[in-house]
Amino acid sequence: MNSYRIKEIVCxxxxxxxxxVLAGRKTSSADAETVFKKASEAMDAEGLLQAxxxxxxxxxxxxxxxxxxVYYMASDDVMDVRELLVVKVGDGDEDALLSAVRTHIExxxxxxxxxxxxxxxxxxxxxxxxxxxFVLFVVSEDTADVVKAFNRAV
Numbered sequence: 788m789n790s791y792r793i794k795e796i797v798c799x800x801x802x803x804x805x806x807x808v809l810a811g812r813k814t815s816s817a818d819a820e821t822v823f824k825k826a827s828e829a830m831d832a833e834g835l836l837q838a839x840x841x842x843x844x845x846x847x848x849x850x851x852x853x854x855x856x857v858y859y860m861a862s863d864d865v866m867d868v869r870e871l872l873v874v875k876v877g878d879g880d881e882d883a884l885l886s887a888v889r890t891h892i893e894x895x896x897x898x899x900x901x902x903x904x905x906x907x908x909x910x911x912x913x914x915x916x917x918x919x920x921f922v923l924f925v926v927s928e929d930t931a932d933v934v935k936a937f938n939r940a941v
Contacts, residue, residue: 814920815941819856819875822921822940827860827871829936830929835860835869847872847887854879855920868895868906871933872924881922888915888924 815822827835838859840851851857855877861870874884892913899907914930916923916937923937 815875815918817875817921817941819858819873819921822875822937823858823871823873825940826873826923826925826933826937829932830869830871830925830927832860832869832871834862834864834867835871836863843872847884847891849879849884849887854884866903866906868899868910868926869928870924870926872922873937874922876920876922881917884922885915885917888922892924892926 838846838861840857842861843849843851843857843859846859846861849857854874856875857872858874859870859872861867872888876884892910896907896910899910909928910926912930913924913926914934916934918938918941921937921941923934925933927933
């Protein structure tokens with residue numbers, strides 16, 4: 788086989804790899820509010836309130852304006868650790884968001900471990916999920932149902 792033929796095959800293989808990588812990065816056309824609503828309907832959200840941007844910045848250190856849509860709810864009761872965050876990443880930094888979520892959950896677990904073991908146990912069952920340009924973070928007794936609803940909505 789001559790060197791021209793080998794170069795041609797290498798170029799075709801690289802092109803195919805590039806196409807497959809791009810095809811794997813699908814972004815959902817769903818809007819963040821709809822995905823958040825579907826996910827929140829799958830959990831016991833009694834007593835949880837949708838938070839404003841200031842609360843999102845306080846809890847996660849992210850700026851909602853950097854993302855295509857950010858919806859968060861939590862309780863005003865400090866002993867209620869249930870929470871739900873749905874973010875449509877858009878042009879935002881998904882890695883920074885996931886890092887902020889990890890820091891948030893680690894801080895909460897450390898806070899509750901000493902005096903509220905039941906709440907700490909629930910916090911340790913948290914889930915994050917990324918799918919088609921969305922990020923989900925949930926702490927709930929209904930985590931599996933919330934993840935299923937999120938997957939269907941996205």
